[in-house]
Structure formats: C-alpha cells, structure tokens
Amino acid sequence: MKQAIIIVSMLIWTVSTTQAQSVQNRVTNYIQQYHLFAVHNQVKYNIPASITLAQGILESNSGMGVLADSAMNHFGIKCKDNWLGKVFYRLDDDLDTLGNLVPSCFRSYASVEESYFDHSDFLVGNARYKRLFQLRGDDYKGWASGLKQCGYATAATYDKSLIDLIEKYSLNVFDEISEDEQSLAWCVYQTFNFIKKQKEKQVQSNIEDLVVTLPDYYKGQYLIAPNE
Secondary structure (H helix, E strand, O other): OHHHHHHHHHHHHHHHHHHHHHHHHHHHHHHHHHHHHHHHHHHHHOOOHHHHHHHHHHHHOOOOOHHHHHHOOOOOOEOOOOOOOOEEEEEEEEEOOOOOEEEEEEEOOOOHHHHHHHHHHHHHHOHHHHHHHHOOOOOHHHHHHHHHHOOOOOOOOHHHHHHHHHHHOOHHHHHHOOHHHHHHHHHHHHHHHHHHHHHHHHHHHOOOOEEEEOOOOOOOEEEEOOOO
16 A cells, blocks of 8 residues: 555656646747747837746746637737727626626737737836836836736736746846847847756755856856855
8 A cells, every 4th residue: 555655646746747847848938939029128118028028928828828829919918998909808807787707808919929019018008007117127026016006917916926937937137138139138048047057056066166068059168156
C-alpha cells in the first residue's frame, strides 16, 4: 500500500510539473510573439510595456481565451458607446434591470496588433486613466495599482495578478528598451533571463565569483559578483 501511495504521489507530481511547464511555455511564447507591440506602444504612448504584456497575458489567457480566439481581443475591452467596429457577445458581468446576467458586448478586431493598439488608445483617450500617465515609465507597480483603482477590472486582486506576472517573467526588462533598441528587445530579454538564472545557480552553489559564457546572440563573457 505504501508503495502504491508513493507511485500515485509521483504521478501527481509529474502531472503538476508538466502542467506548470506547459503554462510557462505558453506564456513565454506569448511574450516572444507580442512583445514588440508592447514596446512600440510604450515608446509612442508612454505605457509600460510590462503592464501591456501582463494585461495581455492575463486577459487573454496567453492568447488561448475565448475573446482572443474568437474576436482577437486580448485585453477584454468592451464596446462602450463610442465603438463603431465589429463586436462579439459573450456572458461576463453585465446584468439587466431584473438582475439577470446578459451577454456583454466586446470589441472585435481584425488582428492582435489592432487589439494592442486599441488598448493603448483606450487608456490614452479615457479620462479616468489620465493620472497614470504622470507616473514614471518604469513604475509598473503604480500602473497596476492605478488600473485596479480606476476600475479597469473588477477582480479584487487584479493589481497583484499583474505584478506577479511582471516579476515572475521579468517583463519589466522591456520597460528599459529605448526606441533605437526595439529590434533587439527579445535578445536583451533573453540575455537578462540567462544571467538571472546563472546568478541563481551562483547563490545555490555558494560561489563567490562566477564567469559565464553568454549565448550566441550576445557574444562575450560576464563576471557575476556576489554583490550584484
């Protein structure tokens, strides 16, 4: 019986690990596919790329959600009175006068790129988000908190969810990308994560100094000191 319990536990652990890796791969693929839209909009609109990507990941379930699949809508933006484009209806949180749940009207796009640019226009053109543009370009925590306070989403932990995504996947690296560096954004992001993993290994191995060879897309060596 004890052996059977151990085998079942190992199977559960294996399934959980596989699912976690699957989610992480899906998120990473999403970041790679759409990071340039976020970086471009950051340069143009001064919206942190980390916030845009985190919202896209969260609202679209890494591009696998119903709205993303059926309407290319990656940010859960509803029609509102000024929307003149195509629409898509699905149940969300809208109620009729009797308190019954009714289908909500969501914006529908011809492409994901269009969804990303409309998301930026939506924030820029909405007076309730005006104060967010007074924040520093790298203040993703302020933006996350502000989006929650301004009513972008009703989830009680919306700001925490965004911050957790940004910090888990180091999305704030994209906030440091300048206009001239846009084409190198993915290489910079990969390099940062590579070094981050090496530093984690350094701590685990209790090594004072560690010299690592960077990947092919970033030629050279990097000395990692304990106080970095």
